[in-house]
Structure formats: structure tokens, C-alpha cells
Amino acid sequence: MKAEPAPRSVGPLRRGAPWFVAALLLASIGLPAVGGAFGHIASMPEVGYARPLAAAPLVVNMTDQPRFTPAYLTVAAGNNSTFDLRNVGAYNHTFTVLRQPDVVLNTSWSPGELDAYLQQNGTLANVSVAGGASANVSIEFNASTAFDSFEFVSVVPYQFQAGMYGFINVSSTAPGLVTYDNTTDSYSFVPDVLVANSTHYPFNLDVLVTNTGALGHTFTLAAQSNYTLSPANFTQYFQAHPPLVSVNVPSGAGSTVWANFTVAGPGIYQYICEVSGHFANGMTGNLYVGIAPPPAAPAPSTAVVQGWILVGSGVLLGIGITLAAMTAYMGRFPPSEEEGAHH
Ligand SMILES: [Cu+2]
Structure with a gap:
């Protein structure tokens, strides 16, 4: 008589379980990357069409x-x-x-x-x-x-x-482009890279600046493109070359101000906070007009979504689930001690 099947002391779900757990563990390699990615989405805001500027007579x-x-x-x-x-x-x-x-x-x-x-x-x-x-x-x-x-x-x-x-x-096809920036109490603009691309020049650009901290700031943009300001020279520089725009960002979280200006042509325009000491502490950013900005700074290793990690995790999860299913329904792999004894 054919041997009675091995006692189901290890049921199909329990046999498959280690493989299923292994698959989840392997797949989870990619999960921190997903979380990190959402933390970096705000680094380069979209530019859209905005309300018209009120022009002087x-x-x-x-x-x-x-x-x-x-x-x-x-x-x-x-x-x-x-x-x-x-x-x-x-x-x-x-x-x-x-x-x-x-x-x-x-x-x-x-x-x-x-x-x-x-x-x-x-x-x-x-x-x-x-x-x-x-x-x-x-x-x-x-x-x-x-x-x-x-x-x-x-x-x-x-x-x-x-x-x-x-x-x-x-002169132009559309009301001004609009983008957004924020000021912080840690002497930074977030983001510190703004991008505006236009099909024509000059064009109007409106930047809505929001204060996320308590300190007051300014949003002061150089009129000349491709000029690098330094904390030591900006005061004299702006006396000789008035900023394209300079607005006060009122103190207090939630305060906002519009910086409205006309951009003459493509280039990289640096902006700073003129409040004493803020630029020296790093409070500056760059507006890229018609020029691709540099790639975003490399983030901590777990904070980058790498396609291959997600794909790899998915593949491993799939293999694991397949093995778990095979194990559960064929009852062969990995062989249990009882099954081995019958062969
Ligand atoms: Cu400031």
C-alpha cells in the first residue's frame, strides 16, 4: 500500500511562511527609499502662469x-x-x-x-x-x-x-510666471533653486515668498545674471547695480510677500537675504532662467529612490511569493524531514 502522506504537522501555510517572510524582508530594502523620496519633492517647485502684474502708468x-x-x-x-x-x-x-x-x-x-x-x-x-x-x-x-x-x-x-x-x-504672450520660495530661521531659502523658463523675453516673474520662521528677511535678486555675490561685496555691489527686486519678508511664520519683477533674458540670477549676517550664514539661492539647474544635491543614501532598488525588491517579492505558493501547494520544497524519510 502506498505510504500514507506525511502527517501534515507542517501545514502548507506554515511551510510557505519562511519564504514569504524572506520575500517581505528583501522587498523592504526599497521602502526607506520611497519615504526619503517624498521628503525631497519640494526642492524644485513648478512654475505656472499667474495673475497679471499691475503695471505703472x-x-x-x-x-x-x-x-x-x-x-x-x-x-x-x-x-x-x-x-x-x-x-x-x-x-x-x-x-x-x-x-x-x-x-x-x-x-x-x-x-x-x-x-x-x-x-x-x-x-x-x-x-x-x-x-x-x-x-x-x-x-x-x-x-x-x-x-x-x-x-x-x-x-x-x-x-x-x-x-x-x-x-x-x-511684448509678451502671458501674464507673469509664478513660483514660490520660503525663508527659515536657519538662514536658508527653501528651496534655494528656482527655475523659470519662458518662450519669450522679457517676461514677468512673480515669486511668492513665505516666512516659515520668526525672523524677518529680504528677498533680494541681482539684476545681472551670472554674477556671484559674496557676503563681503554685496552691499557695494547693490549700490552700483541696484537689485532687480528687493522685498522685505515680514517677521513671523506665515507672513508672505510677492517679489514681482521682469526678467530680461536667460541666465542664473542669484538672490540673497540682506539682513545683516544672514547671507554670511548661507541665506542665498539661484534663479535659473532658460538654463537647466544642476542636478539636485545627492541626498543621504536611503533618501534616493533608485529605480533598480524598487524593481529588484518587486522581483524578489515575486520570487518569494512564488516559492511560498509552490511550497504550500506542492509540499516539496523545502523538503520536510518526514517527506525525506519517504524517499
Ligand atoms: Cu534673512
Whole structure:
């Protein structure tokens, strides 16, 4: 008679258990890496599109020469732009902005031909300013006007024909980019690497700076790119080269301030805290514009997610589970003492 199967003194689950435990232990090699990874995600914030900047009014002088000075104005798309019209002459002048973009009117037109064109095509603004008077007018240049150019003229007869015209050039496609930074009581900016990439220059960048500690700070950004500040030279340097932006970060956790500025071109722009001693203690960072930042500093060994560790752990877990299952249901591996005795 066939030998009775070995007594199930070691049941399938118990036979498989050591392999299952071994698989879990091997797989767990990767787990600290996962935890460490989440701790490092904040090191390089995303940049997204933000609210428009509130631009200062653009001064436009109207003279009896007759001229607009300046005759070429630049505004950012996505903004409500205000024009501060100052008639510095004695005659009436108008600030009449064409509705059609990218049109250059013919100065040989008669006043009647000019009026007929404006009647037919419309205006974005049409303001008459008496000699010695001033007026304000606002025009909304939405995002679709990026890189458009709008001519403006004085429609007082023969002033346009004599040279009283100019152009509003709309410079950028979008309201400012926005990013975030934090200040700490351990004299650091977190993160100390900011990244902003734009398809066009200049562009507006807004940095929301949040104080996570009690001490007050400043967010002070050099206007020149690729210049390295030092604690010994920054005071004199900023006297000769005023910062692109410098804002006070109020004391107290949770205080915030916007640093809004216009970036002229690609490069690495250093920022520091100007409070005495803070920069010397390491309170500085770099804004990378159109340039890839260096790889993040190597983190402690357990704090880096390495793909091969996770994949390896998964493979080991799978092998372990397979072995556990085989052991449980085939009852052969590893052989128990009883089973060995039957062969
Ligand atoms: Cu500081």
C-alpha cells in the first residue's frame, strides 16, 4: 500500500511562511527609499502662469512740435495698461489708438482720409487733451495681442501728417510666471533653486515668498545674471547695480510677500537675504532662467529612490511569493524531514 502522506504537522501555510517572510524582508530594502523620496519633492517647485502684474502708468508727453514722446511704448499682454497723457504744449492734441493691430497709417493721407479710416475701423482709445492739461486712459491688452503693434495718432488736423504718431508694442504672450520660495530661521531659502523658463523675453516673474520662521528677511535678486555675490561685496555691489527686486519678508511664520519683477533674458540670477549676517550664514539661492539647474544635491543614501532598488525588491517579492505558493501547494520544497524519510 502506498505510504500514507506525511502527517501534515507542517501545514502548507506554515511551510510557505519562511519564504514569504524572506520575500517581505528583501522587498523592504526599497521602502526607506520611497519615504526619503517624498521628503525631497519640494526642492524644485513648478512654475505656472499667474495673475497679471499691475503695471505703472506709462507717461506719454504731447508736444506742439507736434510729437508724442516717447513715441514707442511697450506693454505686456494680459494687462490693463494705463497711459498718463500730459499735454506739455499749448495746442489741443489727441491720443487716438487704432483698433486694428499691425497697421502703419500713411502720413500722406488727408485729415479726411484719416478720419474715414478711424470711423470705419474703430479705436481702442480716443482722448482729447487740451494744452497744459493731463488725462489718463486705460486699455486692456489681452493675451491674444501678444507681439502686436498698435499705432496711435493725434487726429487734430495735420498733426499726424506732421509726425505726431507712435506705436504701442505688446511684448509678451502671458501674464507673469509664478513660483514660490520660503525663508527659515536657519538662514536658508527653501528651496534655494528656482527655475523659470519662458518662450519669450522679457517676461514677468512673480515669486511668492513665505516666512516659515520668526525672523524677518529680504528677498533680494541681482539684476545681472551670472554674477556671484559674496557676503563681503554685496552691499557695494547693490549700490552700483541696484537689485532687480528687493522685498522685505515680514517677521513671523506665515507672513508672505510677492517679489514681482521682469526678467530680461536667460541666465542664473542669484538672490540673497540682506539682513545683516544672514547671507554670511548661507541665506542665498539661484534663479535659473532658460538654463537647466544642476542636478539636485545627492541626498543621504536611503533618501534616493533608485529605480533598480524598487524593481529588484518587486522581483524578489515575486520570487518569494512564488516559492511560498509552490511550497504550500506542492509540499516539496523545502523538503520536510518526514517527506525525506519517504524517499
Ligand atoms: Cu534673512
